Amino acid sequence: MDRFVSTYTNKIDAKGRVSIPAPFRAVLERDAYPGGIYCYPSLDAPALDAGGERLAQKIDALLSNLPDYSDERDELSVALYGDVQVLSIDGDGRIILPEGLRAHAGLQDRVAFVGLGEKFQIWQPERFEERREAARAKVRDHRKLFKDGREG
Amino acid sequence: MDRFVSTYTNKIDAKGRVSIPAPFRAVLERDAYPGGIYCYPSLDAPALDAGGERLAQKIDALLSNLPDYSDERDELSVALYGDVQVLSIDGDGRIILPEGLRAHAGLQDRVAFVGLGEKFQIWQPERFEERREAARAKVRDHRKLFKDGREG
DNA sequence: TTGACACCCATGAAATTCCATGTGATCCCA
DNA sequence: TGGGATCACATGGAATTTCATGGGTGTCAA
Numbered sequence: 001m002d003r004f005v006s007t008y009t010n011k012i013d014a015k016g017r018v019s020i021p022a023p024f025r026a027v028l029e030r031d032a033y034p035g036g037i038y039c040y041p042s043l044d045a046p047a048l049d050a051g052g053e054r055l056a057q058k059i060d061a062l063l064s065n066l067p068d069y070s071d072e073r074d075e076l077s078v079a080l081y082g083d084v085q086v087l088s089i090d091g092d093g094r095i096i097l098p099e100g101l102r103a104h105a106g107l108q109d110r111v112a113f114v115g116l117g118e119k120f121q122i123w124q125p126e127r128f129e130e131r132r133e134a135a136r137a138k139v140r141d142h143r144k145l146f147k148d149g150r151e152g
Numbered sequence: 153m154d155r156f157v158s159t160y161t162n163k164i165d166a167k168g169r170v171s172i173p174a175p176f177r178a179v180l181e182r183d184a185y186p187g188g189i190y191c192y193p194s195l196d197a198p199a200l201d202a203g204g205e206r207l208a209q210k211i212d213a214l215l216s217n218l219p220d221y222s223d224e225r226d227e228l229s230v231a232l233y234g235d236v237q238v239l240s241i242d243g244d245g246r247i248i249l250p251e252g253l254r255a256h257a258g259l260q261d262r263v264a265f266v267g268l269g270e271k272f273q274i275w276q277p278e279r280f281e282e283r284r285e286a287a288r289a290k291v292r293d294h295r296k297l298f299k300d301g302r303e304g
Numbered sequence: 305t306t307g308a309c310a311c312c313c314a315t316g317a318a319a320t321t322c323c324a325t326g327t328g329a330t331c332c333c334a
Numbered sequence: 335t336g337g338g339a340t341c342a343c344a345t346g347g348a349a350t351t352t353c354a355t356g357g358g359t360g361t362c363a364a
Contacts (some may be wrong), residue, residue, distance in 0.1 A: 010344070019344050026326090038157070043292055056155070063269065068214060071196050076294075077268040079287035084267070085158045086175065092320060093343085162354070171354050182307085241310060245353085306364090320351070330341070331349080 002027045004051075004115035009125050012109050016102075017094040021113050024120060025093050028052050036088035037095065039122070041104040048097075048105050050087075051119035059084075063096060097122075153276045156203075156267035161277050166260050169246040171266050175246050176272060180204045189247065191274070193256040195231060198279060200237075200249075200257050203271035210245035212269065249274075 031052035
């Protein structure tokens with residue numbers, strides 16, 4: 001199975017274009033639908049979530065459990081589909097990040113592509129470093145707890 | 153599979169015309185019946201629902217599950233079909249929104265097209281922003297329900 | 305004859321496609 | 335194993351196309 005792994009940092013050029021890291025492109029080539037990739041603001045982080053067709057099908061599956069024409073379904077649809085943008089990939093493997101998405105993630109001139117398995121995230125590099133450090137610290141805590149439990 | 157995805161805001165011109173966003177048109181071209189699109193007031197929001205043939209079939213399916221000559225079916229038929237308009241698409245991909253529909257959604261000079269997967273909605277942009285915020289809040293509340301979806 | 309509307313064309317801005325360059329990594333062969 | 339040739343890839347910019355929008359004209363009906 002193909003996964004998005006590792007982190008790459010690329011530049012946004014004057015036209016708002018960014019190259020998708022080649023390894024990610026390779027994964028997308030098998031999974032993306034011809035039109036491009038799906039991208040939307042992360043719910044709980046100043047970042048963007050992105051992925052291919054597999055990600056979109058997850059959203060569909062989620063909504064298909066709700067009855068047609070219910071308030072609830074419309075509302076979730078708005079949040080799940082209304083915020084999504086389809087970013088087309090040009091011949092050189094680049095996408096254009098629209099203003100709205102850039103604002104949400106605070107992107108300026110460089111972006112970090114962070115592999116998360118079946119999807120990836122797009123971060124402002126410095127912010128991602130902070131988040132990464134926090135995550136490491138947390139893992140250390142957990143390991144410590146685990147170790148204390150075993151040995152204590 | 154083709155879905156209506158993302159949100160676009162366009163202008164109503166002096167003649168009452170609005171361009172349907174090109175990505176939506178692409179979806180409609182495969183799905184719409186030649187005459188135009190179906191459009192009607194949303195049941196539970198100050199907005200319009202719209203879509204192509206697939207949407208119409210969904211409505212049919214919904215009604216066919218209810219017993220003939222039941223009050224419920226009559227009411228729903230009226231609610232769903234009674235206010236439906238077929239809007240023809242001109243050579244430049246534009247529609248004209250009749251007065252009745254514009255009134256229901258409070259449309260002035262700009263409209264937001266909101267992709268909802270199998271259909272899309274037409275909103276007065278500011279109202280939609282409020283709804284979008286509410287929807288996001290709700291999704292955050294319901295997070296646990298679809299932990300396996302968007303947040304992987 | 306006056307609107308309402310379908311059809312056609314013009315235009316500027318934005319997006320997509322195409323081509324060029326630099327650089328770092330990889331490969332191959334002496 | 336060193337060193338040159340090659341390739342992959344990110345990046346920059348030009349050329350071309352798409353698209354939203356504005357406006358004109360003809361037709362049909364009230």
